[in-house]
Amino acid sequence: MxxxxxxxxxxxxxxxxxxxxxxxxxxxxxxxxxxxxxxxxxxxxxxxxxxxxxxxxxxxxxxxxxxxxxxxxxxxxxxxxxxxxxxxxxSLQMGDELGGHLVLGHVDGMAEIVERVDHPDSVFYKLRAPDQLARFIPQKGSVALDGCSLTVNDVDGDDFTIFLIPHTIAHTTFGEKQVGDKINLEVDMMARYIARLSEYKPS
CATH class of the missing domain: 2.40.30.20 (Elongation Factor Tu (Ef-tu); domain 3)
Structure with missing residues (x-):
């Protein structure tokens, strides 16, 4: 965890x-x-x-x-x-501060960067999720991208956007990421469980 x-x-x-x-x-x-x-x-x-x-x-x-x-x-x-x-x-130890969100390290698939815009105080990314995973990515929800806990800004179909502050760019690999790069994507496990429960129909 x-x-x-x-x-x-x-x-x-x-x-x-x-x-x-x-x-x-x-x-x-x-x-x-x-x-x-x-x-x-x-x-x-x-x-x-x-x-x-x-x-x-x-x-x-x-x-x-x-x-x-x-x-x-x-x-x-x-x-x-x-x-x-x-x-x-x-890995997380009992008593550690939970600064991001609970991440399993079980990557669901790969998203692709389709747009990057550098601003003075942030970097904007638009990413495209695999179709079967896009439904688990809500606006203002959490995702793990290359192991980073990030908040989703907007969602449009299979596309979603994030903004990264300079600290994140400086202390992760995101500063190197460009359009066309693939990014490991893990959706929020709560979204996955809720979706499964809503789909389940006892026989």
Missing amino acids: FTGIVTDVGEVVVREDIPAGQRVRIATHFDPKTIAVGASIACSGVCHTVIEAGAMDDGRNFFVVESAKETLDLTTASEWAVGRKLNLER
Whole structure:
């Protein structure tokens, strides 16, 4: 479980194919002494299990995760080449401040940036959600985009808009995102459960 508040921007430093999918080593500011093998870290919104952590020869800290084929098919993990920057968040602990919204790290699909407009005090993005997910995205509701908890501004069919403040741009990977880029999308789990309950008809 996560909150959608990014606490580090990591960098892919090693990527290799494995029979199950891919394995990546990610440089991070997180102290490896505090990362247990088996711990969960959201990598650009995708919950991954840590299989190794330590320090590299250049002094940077790292952890290693593996992505299975389904993850590669449904998320941007298939694009994680060496040098790729990733939003990172460690799992929520009991008693932590819930600064964003409850995020599972289970990405539902990918949205696409269709418009970006830079303003002096914000950046405007219009994104297009997959048709089957658009109904879960309400105006003024919450979404997780590449692991960031964000508030939806407007909704128009499959399109929705967000505004990002300079702090978010500076401390996440969104500053690099441009029109045409794919973004990991996790809809608010409350919207998903409510939709399921409204559809369910006992036999």
